[in-house]
Amino acid sequence: MPVRVEVQKLTKKFGTFTALYNLNAVIEPGELFFLLGPSGCGKTTLLRCIAGFNNPDSGRICIGGHDVTSVPPHKRDTGMVFQSYALWPHMTLAQNVAFGLEMRQVSKPERSARVKRALELVHLNNRADVKPNELSGGQQQRVALARALVVEPKCLLLDEPLSNLDAGLRIEMRMEIRRICKELGLTAIYVTHDQKEALSIADRMAVMHAGMIEQIGTPEQIYRYPVNRFTAGFIGEGNFITGHVSDFDNDSVILTTSLGTLVSRAVCTDLKAGDPVAVCLRPESIRFDHAGEGCPNRFSGTFKECIYLGEIAQHLIQLNSANSAEFELKAFELNPRKGSYRINSHVELWIDPESVIVTALS
Numbered sequence: 001m002p003v004r005v006e007v008q009k010l011t012k013k014f015g016t017f018t019a020l021y022n023l024n025a026v027i028e029p030g031e032l033f034f035l036l037g038p039s040g041c042g043k044t045t046l047l048r049c050i051a052g053f054n055n056p057d058s059g060r061i062c063i064g065g066h067d068v069t070s071v072p073p074h075k076r077d078t079g080m081v082f083q084s085y086a087l088w089p090h091m092t093l094a095q096n097v098a099f100g101l102e103m104r105q106v107s108k109p110e111r112s113a114r115v116k117r118a119l120e121l122v123h124l125n126n127r128a129d130v131k132p133n134e135l136s137g138g139q140q141q142r143v144a145l146a147r148a149l150v151v152e153p154k155c156l157l158l159d160e161p162l163s164n165l166d167a168g169l170r171i172e173m174r175m176e177i178r179r180i181c182k183e184l185g186l187t188a189i190y191v192t193h194d195q196k197e198a199l200s201i202a203d204r205m206a207v208m209h210a211g212m213i214e215q216i217g218t219p220e221q222i223y224r225y226p227v228n229r230f231t232a233g234f235i236g237e238g239n240f241i242t243g244h245v246s247d248f249d250n251d252s253v254i255l256t257t258s259l260g261t262l263v264s265r266a267v268c269t270d271l272k273a274g275d276p277v278a279v280c281l282r283p284e285s286i287r288f289d290h291a292g293e294g295c296p297n298r299f300s301g302t303f304k305e306c307i308y309l310g311e312i313a314q315h316l317i318q319l320n321s322a323n324s325a326e327f328e329l330k331a332f333e334l335n336p337r338k339g340s341y342r343i344n345s346h347v348e349l350w351i352d353p354e355s356v357i358v359t360a361l362s
Helices: 045-051 091-104 109-120 139-151 169-184 195-201 219-224 229-234
Strands: 007-012 015-029 032-036 058-063 080-083 155-159 187-192 204-209 212-217 239-249 252-255 262-266 276-281 298-308 311-321 328-333 346-350 356-359
Touching: 007 045, 015 045, 015 091, 015 212, 032 045, 032 169, 032 195, 045 058, 045 080, 045 155, 045 187, 091 109, 091 204, 109 139, 109 169, 139 155, 139 169, 169 187, 169 195, 187 195, 195 219, 204 219, 204 229, 212 219, 212 229, 229 239, 229 276, 229 356, 239 262, 252 276, 252 356, 262 356, 298 328
Parallel strands: 032 187, 032 204, 080 155, 155 187
Antiparallel strands: 007 015, 007 058, 204 212, 239 252, 239 276, 252 262, 276 356, 298 311, 298 346, 311 328
């Protein structure tokens, strides 16, 4: 049965450095939950606390309703997949996968059956007798995953498991990890700094910064409704401007900014007139087609740079507004028309109010 994992007011220090500060999080049973953030934000420290490799200075960790804060790692019923694979080079795949079962003194017949099942899950059952050095990086990562799964953990912990793989293998393996976790009904906690990895397969995620959790939500919630400037900037790309709330119109917020008046219907926090805000315009939300009469959020500008990447073109546009003479807007165009835009040519742009993201300044 999948288990619920709870982190309650967790703090971890290394000397005078506070790696985690008063963290709270709940991972629901069967959930694929990501810890996402820049290097040094505390995500691996949190994962190691859940695994039992780091002892917190205060707070509690509960797995399946049981307080495991002081329980040693091998008694927590968790399985860990490391970034470095950590396979024994002198052992076969089957021997590597069986190692944890041997330490638990599982009988040989049961051990063989469970190893076979684990290798089948990762599609390596026909290579049980080869050594790790005969495998590709992606195959070695599958073995590391099988080794964690064979002990039948209540919770699977993954520490940047795909960071050593090339782009194509990362895409393949992240879908494999999601397939296996869902097939087995596992609760899984996955550390990464890769936004696409998290957005593509997470059920929910926590964005971390400086030892604290900035926001927890589904990928769509965090991408479309970030709670502050940091989260909006870390998840995806954005053009950021500051402004303040000037008025409200039904479900829309009227904003006064350096780009002039903007209208938003993508507000993630309670606002009142006069509140300062950060406004995020995602590059892929900038529209090049004709805006209807009376459509808000229209701009005119000049192409300063165009980078053609096949399926997408990345444009840098100098806006012509008197209030934004120095503002350059990054805009992405999907399936760009051949030769449509030239450097220094004029362009009219607009952005739907649903895509004007308004967040707290911090």
